[in-house]
Amino acid sequence: MKHWFVHAALAATAFAITSPTVRAEPDEGVLGKAQNYAVGTVATWYDNPYRVGSWSALKTVPGIRTRTVARAAAASPLPVAVAVPAIVYRYQNVSYTLANYLDRQRATGLLVLRHGEIVAEHYRYGRKDDARFLSFSMAKSVTSLLIGQALALGIIASLDDRADQYVKALAGSPYGATTIRQLLRMSSGLTFSERYDGKDDIARLSRASAGVPDAGRPLDVLRSITERHSPAGEKFVYASAETDVLGRVLTAATGKNMAELTAEWLWKPMGAEHDAFWRVSSDGQEQSFGGFNASLRDWGRLGLLLANDGRVGEKQVLPRDYLLDATDPARQPAAFRPRKATPYFGYGYQFWLLPMKERSFAMQGIHGQTIYVQPSSGIVLVLTSVWESASGKQNPQPYEERDALWRGVLQSLGGSTAPQAPLADQ
16 A cells, blocks of 8 residues: 555656646637537547547547456556756757647647656646547557567467468458568558548548448458559558458457457556556457557556566566567668658558667657657657647648657757668668
């Protein structure tokens, strides 16, 4: 009991010290302040003015199915750092503070850790430390970690196994013939459209997953993807369907659901403070491509686990070699490295790789959900957000300023922002 009281006191101190002065928050009217940031319905949870409330309490939205991920018996401590420098960053040749960032961007939560200590912790728009923030595509990285553990335990024999060796319902389909490694790198070569215009393949998959009448089953959507843009394994093209297939490989290989696996392999070993949960599709499969929900500090604990290369204390919780394969640019084929896979990021095993000298990587969600990690400095930045834009092409400003903030956090806390030297092609 003594440990619990100490931890609770430290957590309360972090919130009291770092919470900014109460003031108007960006777009608070549009985001539902007058409605006390209420949750929506199954038809409105994605929209304003319900996204703040719904995206931090999706479990309470009527009609949304979820499955609980059990927390640890005892939470691992996140002590508050005693003396840290102020965090500042530069964006478009202007200097800003952390408080400025919160006044400029739609952040619902922000957490900075260094060597396992809380440097800053903020909640906005009426959110509190027990809110469970929706991952969107950060869930893809969680799915990758579970794949890595299944591989280390021998449940998955090889990343070069085809998906249909595990998911018999995909036999005879192009996704079934794709290897797990190709799916991890989103390099199936299959054309899965993800434009976020409501008419693309991700909209079809999302409607099927939600059980919309006449939308078919998620597996029907996956089997319908047959056209190719490239040979398998050669090119990164973002496609959420590939993570959906990975989730099905996991559950078929293990005979357990993803919530059970997440609790057993991640949440309990890392010392999660709160239960988390997965959104569940109409066919009972967790939405591995975007449906994980967790508290801000537990997102931070996950980032800390990654910063420590899979260790909690002296115990190796996740396979280190897999994590390096997933997050180290030097271990990727040339086409998947930073500034090659995309004009800025590289892509590993469901992780975004930054073009920095020191290994730095990110989990990212479509509306500003982010965990940045730099293992060499022990620095982790967690952001949960409710950005309006679904694509940086529509409005790059939030994405650019987020990157500037991360670089400012690194510079302020002794991390490295040195650019990556060119890597020889493999």
